[in-house]
Amino acid sequence: MTTITVSPGDLPLQCLYRWEKERGPQVYLTQPTGGGAVLDITWAQAAQQVRCMAGWLQSQGWPQGSRVAIIGKNSAHWILADLAIVMAGYVSVPIYPTFNAEALAYILAHSEAKALFVGKMDDTANIKNGVPSGLPLVALPLAPALAALQWADLVKNNAPLSGQPVADGDQTSTIIYTSGTTGKPKGVVHTFNTMAWGVSSATHRVRMDVNDRYISYLPLAHVAERMLVEQASLRYGGRIFFAESLDTFLMDLQRARPTIFFSVPRLWVKFQQGIHGKIPAPKLKRLLGLPLIGNLVRKKILKGLGLDQCRIAAGGAAPMPADVLQWYRNLGLDLIEVYGMTENSGVSHSTLPGSRQTGSVGLPYTGVESRVDVETGEIQMRCPALMKAYYREEAQTAEAFTTDGWLRTGDKGQIDAQGFLSITGRVKDIFKTSKGKYVAPAPIEDRLVLHPDIEACAVTGANLAQPLALVMLSPDAVARSQSSEGRQTLSTSLQLHLQAVNAMLEPHEKLDCLAAVTTAWTPENGFVTPTLKVKRNKVEEVYAPHFASWLAQGRPVVWADAS
Known part of the structure; x- marks a missing residue:
């Protein structure tokens, strides 16, 4: 090495x-x-x-x-x-x-x-x-x-x-x-x-x-x-x-035309949805398949995003849906996925530039060692970028490391024969249904957020017969949901998406229903972290009292704001 x-x-x-x-x-x-x-x-x-x-x-x-x-x-x-x-x-x-x-x-x-x-x-x-x-x-x-x-x-x-x-x-x-x-x-x-x-x-x-x-x-x-x-x-x-505000962000990007750009998956998905709002996905796919026109379309889209000069694009801080990664690569942006955490200076693994691989966060950075605990499936790693301690917290510091000095990441994963790491969820996020079956929410959530009207989601269901999902709708979808006709159209679309997702899941993973949330989850109200990771415990604390009434409705899509 x-x-x-x-x-x-x-x-x-x-x-x-x-x-x-x-x-x-x-x-x-x-x-x-x-x-x-x-x-x-x-x-x-x-x-x-x-x-x-x-x-x-x-x-x-x-x-x-x-x-x-x-x-x-x-x-x-x-x-x-x-x-x-x-x-x-x-x-x-x-x-x-x-x-x-x-x-x-x-x-x-x-x-x-x-x-x-x-x-x-x-x-x-x-x-x-x-x-x-x-x-x-x-x-x-x-x-x-x-x-x-x-x-x-x-x-x-x-x-x-x-x-x-x-x-x-x-x-x-x-x-x-x-x-x-x-x-x-x-x-x-x-x-x-x-x-x-x-x-x-x-x-x-x-x-x-x-x-x-x-x-x-x-x-x-x-x-x-x-x-x-x-x-x-x-x-x-x-x-x-520097970006001035959310309202000026696209203009700020176009002014900067960054050569290096890092973003969280939620923003990469929003960019994609914004493009599909102007060019429907089937039409864009046809255009990109045309030899000359396809290249012009790619350049126009990337220039419109301010990313036409970007040579290193990365996503991280949360799981990146594989379809989104591939979509940007087809657009001509070499989007890589990076994996790290505060405790290791954000430096652990990444996919390789030019890679077409999905479903993995890639190989360890130079000088990084990684392993998966045989008993728990937890990803553990060590390198010279590790934190020295949690400040004034000796017990928590001791819990963060194994006896031989490896950092416990709290993430669950697998390493294949070539050394590529795949993350399957958080060790503590995995829950057991009333049937005694374990469910890992992260892979299901990756599929759910591909719907253009879903901005964030949380799969939950400890001690329920089957899991369910809360899906936070985009501002545009929330506006459309204000009319009875718009709400019905959204319900139908979400139901079809639920059927498609369930078709890819194991029987014990299939979702009983989607609960559509029209209240934005923000760092200010405590539902997400500043990097937009959903705080699962907060979601469950607020919404769990309504699970029984939602399931009693027997509908594939329920509206959380009606509770």
Whole structure:
């Protein structure tokens, strides 16, 4: 196996100093500021602001290694704040902007944060209710109005740190609190070396350079965005564009024309559904089959998505439906699937560029070892990108590792003779029906979300005779469901989809019914994580009291909002 090594020059601060010197006048960050205007920040300007903010942080006199938190939507200054924290000798604690006041208060207290940077937010209610009095707040540009210190003022009024302050690679660089689908957030401790090794391993398979363009829109508090966008751009000198909002996302993509683009499966499916809304699937398939016209159609669609320059497209954070993977590949986009988690810096497995394989998350990255536990079927892995611990949680840290040092992923899977890993679900998600049969929900959910009107779903049914599925409808479908005629048409379409899915399942897996949900599952209401993974326990907590009445109706499709 090829050995991956990390040199001091691979660490984030050293990379910043390198590009400050070699690419000072080149644009590093492009931030929309509203109304179509953008702010370009060069490498030299970025380094200057980071040095000034680091100077202010150091002047507070906190002990080295103190924690400083960041909350807010993605922005150029989120990344600059992150760099300033580590340049000052402190540990950054990123927090999802969708976390409620209770979770925010817990993380600030648990991490013993000395200050909080606040960026773009939809509202300040959680800040007002979740931040303890007396904690210093620093408002980043584009943050809502707060009684806080202002980034611009602190940068202007503080002298920049001189020289090139560096940290030892084994020092803690960040504590990433997982969004989690159950329980309280856990603080995953990473060092500069663990994350740098992860970047080295991942890019040993997928090359990057100074010409690459990224668009940052998935939460920077999540390990995937932190690694693929922030850390990778620092390592290789690429340019980051930021998305302004969901409403402008397509325009933001078209402006950035990223060469590297990562997204969660739910967004890849929405892109596909949007295209099918303009060109019905059968017609598009016919057009793509025509020699000359097909190529023109492919180019037009990819250009319309802003992905015509994309050379590395990836999906991850949740299972990617095989049909969706193949659909994009037929469109001419080399879509790969990646697998990882916060605890391993997001670096474990990926499919290979140019691969036409589906149903697998591919092979281990260079330097990664993986195995499947014989008794439980759990995927376990180890590599130098593993977390050091869960912060201040010794018992949970011990539970996360086997006695011989392998990380317990909590995922269930299989490894074939060629070493390809397939994920079959979460170990704890598998449930038993009243007939004593085990059901793995993930493969069934992969099939259900292929319906154009289903945006998310959850298969459940512990102690029921047969499982059932809750399907969250798209906004367009919800609008159509408001009329009796529209609801009947949707019911018929969903019933046909249920029949098609059930035809592919084992008898004990067949779904008794679909429950159509018209209330959006969002991070704000707690039904999904910030990366849009369904919180199964929340779904079951809210909807389980209605299961019996739904099943008593004896219909293949019921409407959850009627409960």
